[in-house]
Amino acid sequence: xxxxxxxxxxxxxxNSLILGQRLxxxxxxxxxLETDIAMTNISLDLFGQVRSYFQYAAKxxxxxxxxxxxxxxxxxxxxxxxxxxEQPNQDFAYSIxxxxxxxxxxxxxxxxxxNSKDETLxxxxxxxIKEVSYHTxxxxxxxxxxGDGTEESHNRIQTAINDLWIFTDELFHQTDxxxxxxxxxxxxxxxxxxSNYFKKVNEILEEATLQIPTIEYFQKGGKQGIHSxxxxxxxxxxxxxxxxxxxxxx
Amino acid sequence: MTEATEHIDQKLFEILExxxxxxxxxxxxxEMGVVRSAKIINGIVEVQITPTYSGCPAMDVIGDDxxxxxxxxxxxAKIELILSPAWTTDWITPKGxxxxxxxxxxxxxxxxxxxxxxxxxxxVVKCPQxxxxxxxxxxxxxxxxxxxxxxxxDCLEPFxxxxxxx
Ligand SMILES: [Zn+2]
Numbered sequence: 001x002x003x004x005x006x007x008x009x010x011x012x013x014x015n016s017l018i019l020g021q022r023l024x025x026x027x028x029x030x031x032x033l034e035t036d037i038a039m040t041n042i043s044l045d046l047f048g049q050v051r052s053y054f055q056y057a058a059k060x061x062x063x064x065x066x067x068x069x070x071x072x073x074x075x076x077x078x079x080x081x082x083x084x085x086e087q088p089n090q091d092f093a094y095s096i097x098x099x100x101x102x103x104x105x106x107x108x109x110x111x112x113x114x115n116s117k118d119e120t121l122x123x124x125x126x127x128x129i130k131e132v133s134y135h136t137x138x139x140x141x142x143x144x145x146x147g148d149g150t151e152e153s154h155n156r157i158q159t160a161i162n163d164l165w166i167f168t169d170e171l172f173h174q175t176d177x178x179x180x181x182x183x184x185x186x187x188x189x190x191x192x193x194x195s196n197y198f199k200k201v202n203e204i205l206e207e208a209t210l211q212i213p214t215i216e217y218f219q220k221g222g223k224q225g226i227h228s229x230x231x232x233x234x235x236x237x238x239x240x241x242x243x244x245x246x247x248x249x250x
Numbered sequence: 251m252t253e254a255t256e257h258i259d260q261k262l263f264e265i266l267e268x269x270x271x272x273x274x275x276x277x278x279x280x281e282m283g284v285v286r287s288a289k290i291i292n293g294i295v296e297v298q299i300t301p302t303y304s305g306c307p308a309m310d311v312i313g314d315d316x317x318x319x320x321x322x323x324x325x326x327a328k329i330e331l332i333l334s335p336a337w338t339t340d341w342i343t344p345k346g347x348x349x350x351x352x353x354x355x356x357x358x359x360x361x362x363x364x365x366x367x368x369x370x371x372x373x374v375v376k377c378p379q380x381x382x383x384x385x386x387x388x389x390x391x392x393x394x395x396x397x398x399x400x401x402x403x404d405c406l407e408p409f410x411x412x413x414x415x416x
Contacts, residue, residue: 033389119334127304131304134413
């Protein structure tokens with residue numbers, strides 16, 4: 001059993017799992033029917049991708065492991081998602097800013113993961129990339145609409161971008177599992193994506209007449225399993241059914 | 251472009267054709283292009299299917315429906331879900347596209363026209379009810395992951411547009 005590979009899969013899939021959970025919270029609460037449906041459709045795409053990753057991880061782990069035990073029965077420290085995706089929904093601008101800052105990164109990672117020596121990861125990336133391109137288009141569009149909209153929408157999206165900016169640097173940190181997988185030609189070297197990421201993000205922020213934040217202080221920890229105070233509440237809700245009714249299926 | 255399906259024995263093909271997409275019942279899974287291969291190996295029909303969208307909840311149902319259709323004809327079937335090469339809307343057959351239109355769903359345009367349509371830049375999506383191109387995008391996401399939502403400005407009917415996936 002290749003523990004680095006399993007940890008690497010968690011590092012990628014947990015981002016989609018936790019963001020999918022956050023988007024799912026908006027079901028029935030979106031600001032309009034169209035955006036409500038959009039956010040939950042994105043959530044569904046992400047969960048679909050997570051299923052493929054976790055089915056693969058379950059095969060590597062063997063024994064009683066299934067996609068469900070991996071998704072629902074780990075402890076907080078064992079989830080390896082970045083802090084950005086676990087940040088709670090506040091107003092619509094916040095959810096869009098979180099989505100946008102993640103989508104641009106997600107797409108860059110998948111573009112590289114397509115070339116992985118691991119056939120399963122490469123296939124999942126090739127499948128997911130089509131969906132994530134669409135997510136990126138949706139969130140970029142809303143960044144422009146809110147930024148270049150009314151004074152109120154402009155201020156709200158600017159505040160959300162400013163607040164979430166501190167979580168962007170962590171996206172490009174490497175864990176030990178990442179480093180091992182890069183060496184084997186399986187993983188993506190995220191450090192190489194950084195300049196392209198900020199180029200793309202800044203371009204859209206400029207089009208949206210938004211200021212690019214200039215803060216120097218960044219938060220990190222999620223990739224090591226050290227999460228923000230919001231994660232425990234999220235997991236309590238996400239894991240409730242599986243703990244109350246053990247072995248139920250997705 | 252990769253062919254949607256390998257050659258499938260006529261006898262198996264006819265059974266597979268009776269299975270429809272649970273969310274678009276007028277479309278058989280063969281017209282949808284989700285069946286990659288079907289062969290009899292050691293007395294068991296082995297069918298490979300490929301998901302349209304990763305999270306498409308119809309895939310589990312399609313797998314069960316295939317097994318049931320074969321069982322009714324006296325075969326045992328095994329389903330394998332494969333991701334690569336990834337499904338594209340190019341694999342929807344011409345017959346399938348016609349069935350979509352008749353059902354009231356506008357069929358996918360070319361990649362570039364699709365982009366213009368979904369950004370709301372150009373009026374290129376044809377209303378499946380009256381044939382007018384005077385249509386507008388209501389929502390980039392529709393009733394399922396594979397569709398966007400449009401409205402015709404001539405006959406005023408709302409309708410689904412099957413997004414191009416490439
Ligand atoms: Zn019409």
